[in-house]
Amino acid sequence: MKNNTPTLTLENSDIIDRVNRRYMISIIITVLWCLAVLIAIFVFNVGADSVSGTATLITSIAIPVFLLEPYRIIFDRNWAGTVKSVKRKDKPYKSKTPLVLDSTSITPIITIIIELSNGEVMVKRYKLKRDRYQYAEALVDYYKAGTVVHCYKGLKYLKKDPNIIQVNKFDHRLCIVCGNFGDWNHKECKHCKSTFVE
Numbered sequence: 001m002k003n004n005t006p007t008l009t010l011e012n013s014d015i016i017d018r019v020n021r022r023y024m025i026s027i028i029i030t031v032l033w034c035l036a037v038l039i040a041i042f043v044f045n046v047g048a049d050s051v052s053g054t055a056t057l058i059t060s061i062a063i064p065v066f067l068l069e070p071y072r073i074i075f076d077r078n079w080a081g082t083v084k085s086v087k088r089k090d091k092p093y094k095s096k097t098p099l100v101l102d103s104t105s106i107t108p109i110i111t112i113i114i115e116l117s118n119g120e121v122m123v124k125r126y127k128l129k130r131d132r133y134q135y136a137e138a139l140v141d142y143y144k145a146g147t148v149v150h151c152y153k154g155l156k157y158l159k160k161d162p163n164i165i166q167v168n169k170f171d172h173r174l175c176i177v178c179g180n181f182g183d184w185n186h187k188e189c190k191h192c193k194s195t196f197v198e
């Protein structure tokens with residue numbers, strides 16, 4: 001099937017700068033980390049006398065790759081699609097104190113299934129830390145089924161199509177950089193200082 005997804009461009013320079021800076025930092029840390037591991041192996045002979053020692057060092061190269069995801073620079077892309085479903089699942093938070101089911105004992109996980117115009121299916125999953133528990137319902141409401149959303153390279157949160165913006169029942173707008181909500185009359189997110197895109 002032909003890909004009909006239009007080219008998406010994000011014009012807010014502060015957000016693009018933020019994404020580029022994050023990419024740059026993850027590449028630099030990954031390269032430095034790998035160099036340090038190689039130096040440890042080949043210059044200081046760490047792990048040279050045991051197979052498992054070398055294996056541990058080589059495995060440690062994978063740590064920044066998984067944590068910082070530098071490969072995203074190659075594989076990430078912009079896309080647009082329609083939300084097919086939004087599901088919320090509350091995962092009990094493992095605590096040493098006796099379990100009380102309130103906002104401090106549950107981690108909400110929001111799963112959004114999006115279908116692209118070429119039939120491809122994308123999944124976005126947001127695990128809300130305990131301090132962001134209050135946003136769970138707002139996110140489910142924000143990305144309701146049928147909403148057209150745009151995803152920008154390097155950004156975790158989806159932006160609604162600018163042509164169909166509706167004020168959600170929480171009367172707040174979403175920051176696509178950090179996932180926090182702000183008032184409609186605010187120009188920038190008070191959490192990460194990014195300009196609101198909408």
Ligand SMILES: [Zn+2]
Nearest residue numbers: 175178189192
């Ligand atoms: Zn923000």
